[in-house]
Amino acid sequence: MMRAVALMLLATFILLPLVQAVLLSFTATLGRDGIAVGTFGLMNYAGVLGSPTLRAAIGNSAVYVLLNVALCIAVALPAAFALARYRFVGDRHFLLLILVFRVTPPVVLSLPIFILFARLGLVNSPVGIALVHCLFNLPVAIWILESFIRTVPRELDETAYLDGHSGVSFFFRHLIPAIAPGIGVAAFFCFIFSWVEVVFARILTVTAGKPITVAIGAMFGFQTDIGMVMAMTCLSMLPGVAMIWFVRNHIAKGFALRA
Amino acid sequence: MRPYDNRAWWLLLPALGLLGVVGALPLLTVINYGFHDIFTVRDVHWVGLDWFTMILQSDRFLASFGRSLLFSALVLSIQVPLGIAVAKLLLTCGRGAIWGLMLCALPLVVPLNMIPMLWLGLIDADTGLLGPGLAAVGFDYKFTALHTWLLILMVDTWHWLGLVVVLAYAGLSAIPSAYRQAAAIDGASRWAVFRYIELPRISGALAIVFLLRFVDSFMIYTEAFAISAGGPGDATRFLSIELGEEIKGFSYGQAAARATLYFLLVLCVVWAFVVAVRRQEREA
Secondary structure, eight states: OHHHHHHHHHHHHHHHHHHHHHHHHTBOOSOBTTBOTTOBSSHHHHHHHHOHHHHHHHHHHHHHHHHHHHHHHHHHHHHHHHHHHOBOTTHHHHHHHHHHHHHSOHHHHHHHHHHHHHHTTOTTSHHHHHHHHHHHHHHHHHHHHHHHHHHSOHHHHHHHHHTTOOHHHHIIIIIHHHTHHHHHHHHHHHHHHHHTOOHHHHHTOSSSOOOHHHHHHHTOSSSOOHHHHHHHHHHHHHHHHHHHHHTTTTGGGOOOOOO | OOOBOGGGHHHHHHHHHHHIIIIIHHHHHHHHHTTEEESSSSOEEEOTTHHHHHHHHOHHHHHHHHHHHHHHHHHHHHHHHHHHHHHHHHHTTGGGHHHHHHHHHGGGGSOGGGHHHHHHHHTOTTTOSSHHHHHHTTOOTTTOHHHHHHHHHHHHHHHHHHHHHHHHHHHHHTSOHHHHHHHHHTTOOHHHHIIIIIHHHTHHHHHHHHHHHHHHHHTOOHHHHHHHTTOSTTTTOOHHHHHHHHHHTTOHHHHHHHHHHHHHHHHHHHHHHHHHHHHHHHHO
């Protein structure tokens, strides 16, 4: 009984703001084109999908997040393998270093990153944002993948070598299938941290390439169509919800501090 | 035991290279800027430690530092126990736990700058679901400092509780059931089971939760600024809001010095944490 009440309270707390957003997203909040304020319908979604800027924003976000996730996994896999399988000079210092980068507040680095990326010609490009987001996603990916590789017995490495697999073919044919759930969980956490990030995404897109977060921010003005803002918010949550669904059985592996 | 092999560094090279470009290089730049007065990129003057002494001696800095510390302390003391409680609740739900975890993870996928908007919409006195009720009991986040704090704490808890729950659940569900059965046979109290069996097994997961939640709440910007912009009065002027003002005011040298200070503050906490975790690992 107590448990049911507690679960109900939790669900209410989490869902209430979302219910409000969904309700608003189906309501006309700014009268236009002969639609009265308060009408219930799909016009806000039609408005979002009909706007080239907002469509482009969804595309931009998708491109840099996918790039970021791919880059993080590709770079984190060998590093995680090294940390899980070997001891070497400075391994703990490396773990400390990535921890420090993970917790460095983005505001601290925003200014020099902008200047540096302006010189490299990476402003207004999804590549720039994808690179910068590695700062906080790469450590998380390394932690998660390392803990998954640790659970794979060393015998797998050794049998593969005896079977005549080279290091590279072992990596792709044996290790990656064995830790596929770990790659999923790492991709999930990289995805959410990158998808919702605002500070870097805003300063690195001055005139073009604006992602969803910045496009939503730009929708606030003298007369804000809050219904449309909420429609955009609900749409922007869909990929995240899909990601949660895909990793639901493995999400509970989580990650822990390695230092 | 893992073999000792320094060639493993080759595997770390891509990660190091990437972090060097997007992490170390900007960090060194920002520290360097902190010692200069910057008018334009070409018009730069060395000012030594002037910015640092100026910031450290100002009452505003100390006040915002205190406010940010208080905010972080509140965030941690609310979210960590609550997250563990929810994780323990979900553990008793069997297959249903997955649904609970997915529910808790939902707020994590909302774009950061929209989170305050969702809540402001919810408590809007005219159109919000909770608005009329809150207005009736005299809730006013715009002018009453206590209510502003409550709202920001509520919003932050809503957003990040899922992370605490997921990581705590991960640690708790990894404990073999034999441990709990043995404790039950010994007649251990629920508190004793938590204190001596569960807590040690989830300390690694909790350590990262503590660090991430500390840093993010200590440097809270997007949510707090959208809700109150530091007000009412100065009641919610946190450290990051001052930094944001300096960057917007093009006072780059001062902003860089301030950013360096903030980084050092965060670094101190991380260092203390790592030392504590390593000591615990040695004892275990």
